Amino acid sequence: MQILPSQPGVRVNLAELIEMRHRVREVQLFSTPSRRSPLIGLHHSKLRGRGVDFDQVRVYQAGDDVRTIDWRVTARTQEPHTKLFHEERERPIYIMVEQSQRLFFGSGQVFKSVLAAQAAALIGWAALGHNDRIGGLVFGDVEQHEVKPRRSKQSLLQLLNRLARTNQALHSELQANREAFSLALRRAREVLRPGSLVIVLCDERALTDSTEQQLTLLAQRTDLLLLPLSDPLDHALPAAGLLSFSERGAELELDTHNSELRQAYRSLGEAREARWQRLAQKLGVPLLALSTQVEMVEQLRDYLNAQRPRKPQ
Template sequence: MDIVHGVSITLAELVDLRHRVSEVKLFSAAGRRSPLIGLHHSRLRGRGIDFDQVRAYQPGDDVRAIDWRVTARTREPHTKLFHEERERPVYLLLEQSQQLFFGSQRVFKSVLVAQAAALIGWSVLGHSDRIGGMIFGDDHFRDIRPRRSKQNLLRLFDQLIQANHILQTAAKPPLPRDALCLMLRRAREVLRPGSLALVLCDERSLTDAAEQQLSLAARHSDLVLLPVSDPLDHRLPEAGFLRFAQGQAELDIDTRDPALQQAYQQQAQQRQARWTQLSRRLGIPLLPLSTAYDLVDQLRLHLHQHQPGYQK
């Protein structure tokens, strides 16, 4: 299969994105998270703790942490020490469907999702967290559990590339309206409390059912929303009469019709407003991405806008 730049992705392209990680600080510094990733650290959604060591009991230690086996063996009170779990599981929830196989600017929306996933994936590994993902499309679902290894990230890339290339080689039925909901429901089954999940999907994929699943997931996990769009999703070109076909169905429209233009733009504005309202209601970051601009430039701008004290 011929790979056309911007239409389909390659492994070399995803691997090369590791060189652009330094251009956008998704993680501020070692041991300190950026304003975008890992925003919410409540007691309910804490990372959890790992056993560290046993030492002699000291006044003020929590008696509930006493190691009774060591205490009985040594006949001196000993207590268990724990440390915060250092490796955080990060899930990339990635859409690769026919509705993303489109783009009028720099790249197709499906490619933009893959590029963003690669950039975030390399950033996660650089911060010593575990990276995994779920990829969903018109008739497939792939699940790669998080691990802190380059091999696991490359495995995710391999599955992502396979799903991406399917879009070019075969005609698929439209994505079911509840596909994002089904993926989120499956994600909730494996997301541990304190996990971070980044949702990269088409702007058009948000439904009532998907919104409900996002609300449920946000109770125990940190979420970041990255809906992807193309300029033609928001405004029709003034190209005159156009014919659209899907299977046996055909549709003729006049893109210069003012009423049609206005109705089309209103629908796009309603979709954008719905994402914004969801983000505000759940208190989670919203980072919309467009095929019209460079990925790193967009993420850098979002990062700046989420800094404390930022004013539009």
Template sequence: MPTSMAVDQGRTRVDLAGLIEMRHRVREIRLFSMPNRGSPLSGVHHSRLRGRGVDFDQVRVYQSGDDVRNIDWRVTARTQVPHTKLFHEERERPVFILAEQSQRLFFGSAHAFKSVVVARAAALLGWACLDHNDRIGGLVFGDRAHHEVKPRRSKQSLLQLFNHLERFSQGLSAADMATPDALVQALRRAREVLRPGNLAIVLCDERGLDDQSEQQLILLGRHVELMLLPVYDPLDRALPVAGLLRFQQSSGQDSAELELDTNADALRAGYAALAQARMMRWQQLAQRLNVMLLPLSSAEDVVDQLRDQLDTRIPGRHR
């Protein structure tokens, strides 16, 4: 019985120990590599300036005023013309993770609740960025509150973010009242605190993209790097053939009940069409902003999904 309860708890809620354990799975995915290897995040970590730094850029003909310590003697000997090495100048990059933990994510029909998927993905990406010497912080937001962590290059900052994720996750309930504009408010706050060159990783419910949140993402994407990770459940995209289903939603003192006959082909087709339109809206937004879109399902392991999606984006990569 205790083992079964622990498994169920891991599928519906997260705890600090589980988020810390995600650090051991960072090596299963590769978000970062040298720019010429096609990393999905290459380019955001280097300035356009070429100066003294740790990453080699290119070799060019020596010019008056160049540092003689950077002369490439092999190329000089081969060409009989002095050549010097140039380097990428490193640029400090704060990473800001926006992780939703709202009532609408407190649902899952298969592997885990969507809120758990968000928390685990946030932990995995947080560890990956910290290992890459980025400053890491973020914003955990729900229906009634949000908590912000200032980006720092320290485990304490990441653990502080995890503590908020755990507290929000443990406090979620099916009886909570959803706040439709939680994502909009979080994105507005991100626009206030983030600066050009920052990376914002947005983990939210796939159904949260509406006119207001889309506009906020467009405004945010004009100034910072973006990664979009909308989370969905299979039932968000397709209704099962299960006969008559009853749904009830409470809003304060009011409640509404809805009955759906899922045996009706037209109903299931219309439901699937709405889901398809939602997916297309995310794709069009990502294309417009030229940012990475990594949808995550609650029916599969987070690490497996990210590894598979990144593999398809980077030609020639092998597991």
């Protein structure tokens, strides 16, 4: 594996990913005793297995799920009672982060591969601070590197080290493997136990019929958080005249002054966004689409603030 020098916005190193721990306080990704993350609220009903722990029994209130009624207490007291659950501490959190040739690109603040690495590091440090077990899978066009979930700083550092090394080895001449994401999802299904929380950081263009099927199967036994990554040029072409593209001897020339071409390109980008939204709605999981155009922590903070329930006046 060839390791190239770190370049801001183009490549990351381990030190930069470790420094992301100082930014965890800027965004409330996970619940605390005094503050509940809106991410948990978005999919609390889908927590299953050891993802939730029994908390207490209280008198049934209007709007409670009838499936949680405690019939023994109800029969004993002659008054409906319901069980309350809380999110289990130390739940396994598994970060799946793509570092492939198609992510080695960016016209915004950073390359998509850097955005993925930064977001994975931030989530990893937040999970460790939440007392969860952290692990993950770094996958690219050629290799997969897995770290089993453990409640250990060393486990997170192992994941970040592998992530940094894979990121630094990226280059534009890599042979793209369009099945890499699907293979990574199959691996996650093999090793993860029910109730795990799976964070998926991948290229927006990675959603195909095969990967959608794999995500649907994975969602049946784990909880998902989807973070597809995109760049402004994935969604719109500039009116810049003739643009030439080449890849391993193949060449393509586009006339971007052609308004029909630009509209067709924009429509493809909109269709990809809509497909992710439909999938998230079908699975009932949170979707946080990230762009290279805006700083990563700012995007997460804005999203969570938009989702946080407002306090009654």
